[in-house]
Amino acid sequence: MTNNAPDTLARAVKDSKAPAISRAAAVLRLLGKSESPLPLQAIARELGLVPSTCLYVLRALVAEELVSFDAETKRYALEAGVLTLARQWLRRNRFADLAQPAIDRLAHQFGVTVLGVQIMGLDHIVAVAVAQAGGFQLSVQVGTRFPALISATGRCIAAFGQYPEAELAARFAKLRWEDPPTFADWQAQVEQTRAQGFGVDEGNYISGVTVLAAPVWKARGKPSHALVAIGVGAALKAKQAELEPALLTAARALTAQMGGEPE
Amino acid sequence: MTNNAPDTLARAVKDSKAPAISRAAAVLRLLGKSESPLPLQAIARELGLVPSTCLYVLRALVAEELVSFDAETKRYALEAGVLTLARQWLRRNRFADLAQPAIDRLAHQFGVTVLGVQIMGLDHIVAVAVAQAGGFQLSVQVGTRFPALISATGRCIAAFGQYPEAELAARFAKLRWEDPPTFADWQAQVEQTRAQGFGVDEGNYISGVTVLAAPVWKARGKPSHALVAIGVGAALKAKQAELEPALLTAARALTAQMGGEPE
DNA sequence: GTTTGTCATTCAATATATAGAATATCATTC
DNA sequence: GAATGATATTCTATATATTGAATGACAAAC
Secondary structure (H helix, E strand, C coil): CCCCHHHHHHHHHHCCCCHHHHHHHHHHHHHHHCCCCEEHHHHHHHHCCCHHHHHHHHHHHHHCCCEEEECCCCEEEECCHHHHHHHHHHHCCHHHHHHHHHHHHHHHHHCCEEEEEEEECCCEEEEEEEECCCCCCCCCCCCCEEECCCHHHHHHHHHHCCCCHHHHHHHHHCCCCCCCCCHHHHHHHHHHHHHHCCEEEECCCCCCEEEEEEEECCCCCCCCEEEEEEEEHHHHHHHHHHHHHHHHHHHHHHHHHCCCCCC | CCCCHHHHHHHHHHCCCCHHHHHHHHHHHHHHHCCCCEEHHHHHHHHCCCHHHHHHHHHHHHHCCCEEEECCCCEEEECCHHHHHHHHHHHCCHHHHHHHHHHHHHHHHHCCEEEEEEEECCCEEEEEEEECCCCCCCCCCCCCEEECCCHHHHHHHHHHCCCCHHHHHHHHHCCCCCCCCCHHHHHHHHHHHHHHCCEEEECCCCCCEEEEEEEECCCCCCCCEEEEEEEEHHHHHHHHHHHHHHHHHHHHHHHHHCCCCCC
């Protein structure tokens, strides 16, 4: 796997008037990805930073309790300060609060995992609320990121996001599916998503797993969020015909509560 | 209430080699505290930043998806990026993982709320794992911060933290309790905490609420974490004699699992 | 419809954060 | 136990982030 962090970071640093912040964010993301605490050199090398600069960034982050430093091993890791920020975000997030009861109900009623996700442009989506039914389920945690155009939510974003086709095609080409659809197939499914108001992924993203997604608007224009139901193949199939309208209805109710409207 | 954010920020900015990062962290904390999205001026004023600098900081944070910007209203708020970081922190946090089963069991068995907290020096503690029993309970969320020396955990930190008394006295003076103990009383309770290995707060922090806390070490020296049980007065009293040794045993087991040892 | 005030944003001079070399520290190897 | 290599850290000149003033945008008041 090639590492493009240095390039994207270099660009962000270049046209920012506060490059230290881009560097800090890159460090946080790197430490987040890492399986274990990292020494200065590894961080600097990975991100293409000068070690001394990287040291100053790390020291500032340690002072803010966003990064921990083990003086024994001279290694850096994420610190609990990020938790506090996340809690504050969740506390004031209207969508997460409104979506939770709805997705709890759906998860319980249909025995599937249901997510409330936030759409971050064409790049990715973030799970901001999760409900798991009992039994064997795919486990997803709040804060997890997925590529924007993957799976059922991707078809919604393509269908309702008003993006130019060239942009979609370029992004589509980079996706990793277990069982990839052709671009033509995918476009047809996007068209169907537009017609029926929700997206379906039948085992493309993960083999044997069906994903449904219905868009939610918090304003006019592109959808801001989505409700996503994830079920293991056979078990879901039986209830899919019922789940589809239930998910769509819940998403529409949320759109209304958020004060938004489609299109 | 006086606002000391500008002063502490000014100091952090001054002796840092990456002041933009201190400013960014202060902005994130301010947005986290705020009940609603804030405009540029309000942020700059509150933190004592010049508006143009503040604008550049905000733009960098927006680019990193740590802050959201509403182009309509020109207001800034926390964005979902902080969630992703928090999830990554939780994923690799040994204490949170190890503590969860233990606190779940205690919460269920004794019908109380049980927390795993991380001790951030003498300043504050952060709840990193939470277990609630059914019924009426005090609700605490992961990521919540409390002053270090307050309540039962505070007595543990004072008892086992090896801090100079002058420092403790100064910090103690600033605490807000519903029913404050005198410093002398508190010192006696700290002494008792040292003797029995766990701390008790009988309605000082919150009237009618009993809090127990037992320290956990991940290394030699000061305790790094604690297990905290929170119960509403009368209901807890009946089981307190059983809960105390159970909490202490769980904390000792965790210390062993974390590879630490009391000093 | 003009004026006034407030806010966001751009701009240009300068204080300073950063890059790269130099130094210090610490294992590891011979 | 000296030498080597790798790392963290300090130091200093310079490219640049920051500042404070100027401009632009917009709403409220008259």
